[in-house]
Amino acid sequence: MTQPCDYRLIRHAIMSKPVYDEASLKKIADSIVADGKGLLAADESTGSIKKRFDKVGKENTEEHRRAWRDTLFTASPDLGKYLGGIITFEETLGHKTNKGEPFPDVLTKLGVVVGVKTDKGLVDLLHSNNEQTSEGLDGLGARLEKYWEQGARFTKHRCVFTITESTPSHRAIETNSEVLARYASICQSKGFVPIVEPEILMDGAHDTARSVEASIEVLSSLFRALARHKLYLPGLLLKPAMAHAGTEFKGKITPEEVAAATYHVLSSTVPPATAGVVFLSGGMSDTESIFNLDAINRYAKSHEGFPWPVSFSYGRALQGVAMQKWAEGDVESAKKLFVERAKWCWQAARGELDPKELGA
Numbered sequence: 001m002t003q004p005c006d007y008r009l010i011r012h013a014i015m016s017k018p019v020y021d022e023a024s025l026k027k028i029a030d031s032i033v034a035d036g037k038g039l040l041a042a043d044e045s046t047g048s049i050k051k052r053f054d055k056v057g058k059e060n061t062e063e064h065r066r067a068w069r070d071t072l073f074t075a076s077p078d079l080g081k082y083l084g085g086i087i088t089f090e091e092t093l094g095h096k097t098n099k100g101e102p103f104p105d106v107l108t109k110l111g112v113v114v115g116v117k118t119d120k121g122l123v124d125l126l127h128s129n130n131e132q133t134s135e136g137l138d139g140l141g142a143r144l145e146k147y148w149e150q151g152a153r154f155t156k157h158r159c160v161f162t163i164t165e166s167t168p169s170h171r172a173i174e175t176n177s178e179v180l181a182r183y184a185s186i187c188q189s190k191g192f193v194p195i196v197e198p199e200i201l202m203d204g205a206h207d208t209a210r211s212v213e214a215s216i217e218v219l220s221s222l223f224r225a226l227a228r229h230k231l232y233l234p235g236l237l238l239k240p241a242m243a244h245a246g247t248e249f250k251g252k253i254t255p256e257e258v259a260a261a262t263y264h265v266l267s268s269t270v271p272p273a274t275a276g277v278v279f280l281s282g283g284m285s286d287t288e289s290i291f292n293l294d295a296i297n298r299y300a301k302s303h304e305g306f307p308w309p310v311s312f313s314y315g316r317a318l319q320g321v322a323m324q325k326w327a328e329g330d331v332e333s334a335k336k337l338f339v340e341r342a343k344w345c346w347q348a349a350r351g352e353l354d355p356k357e358l359g360a
Contacts, residue, residue, distance in 0.1 A: 032113055032276070032278075033276035037084030038349055039278055039312065039314070087117055104152065113153050119159075129164070159197070162204070163203075196226070200214055202282065205246050235275060238270060259292065259296045267306075322334040
């Protein structure tokens with residue numbers, strides 16, 4: 001496992017100029033996943049967060065978006081124990097706390113590295129079977145220079161894949177692998193640690209075996225593309241989906257099944273030099289994503305282990321219950337619930353979750 005970082009070194013990396021430097025890339029990447037730490041994915045676009053606000057009866061205004069993220073980012077002085085990084089939306093980088101302090105400054109003082117989502121959303125892949133790719137590479141270099149000045153030090157870019165009888169197609173896999181590799185190359189050239197997110201959606205009735213097959217094909221292609229572009233893997237993080245049956249699958253799916261399948265996928269595809277793996281939680285319930293992460297790390301301990309940290313990059317799983325309390329006006333309870341879930345995820349990333357804490 002990665003050793004806890006020396007934040008004097010990380011601060012040096014954070015304050016230095018935006019240039020390609022392998023030592024700084026590695027220090028930042030290692031700090032994000034040190035000692036079971038993971039990521040809060042607070043990078044919802046204006047449209048995406050509207051859907052969440054609608055569910056809790058909150059109007060989607062810029063001030064409400066700022067106030068919600070203020071609730072998260074100022075939840076506890078101990079936040080840096082559980083979170084190594086927070087992914088933001090570019091609007092958030094320019095926002096300030098209720099006390100007038102820029103969000104990036106507050107997080108950096110807590111030992112939490114600031115990141116930003118760089119993709120500009122999904123678009124249809126022409127002449128495909130309803131498959132998609134993502135935009136956001138145009139002008140990325142210039143945007144990164146601005147993000148650096150605002151305090152961001154890592155990035156995230158997402159492409160998606162669907163599982164059907166005919167997808168993911170070879171063309172979609174190769175296209176999106178190239179997009180993610182090109183994005184990662186631009187980011188490292190500017191001094192940013194890239195998180196590559198090849199999300200295999202859980203939509204459908206496929207079983208776990210089909211998910212394993214698709215996952216291995218996608219991740220194998222991705223790392224070939226990263227190799228072609230000569231990415232520095234110790235300064236890069238992978239954000240995949242767990243190997244999991246589809247949401248319409250009729251059978252029972254246990255955390256142990258997910259753990260064994262995911263262990264096989266990662267061990268078969270991810271090079272040992274990679275800085276770490278941080279799972280997304282899409283398609284799973286809040287508690288399921290935490291129990292599955294714990295099961296994966298426990299499974300690894302009982303087998304040959306992983307050569308890299310395996311942690312979390314969760315959005316709804318960390319925010320969902322807390323957001324409801326915040327919308328009701330109970331900010332302190334919202335903060336407490338958020339930190340509690342961050343602690344559970346941290347425990348799960350260490351394979352030390354106590355199910356009783358979750359009421360199981």
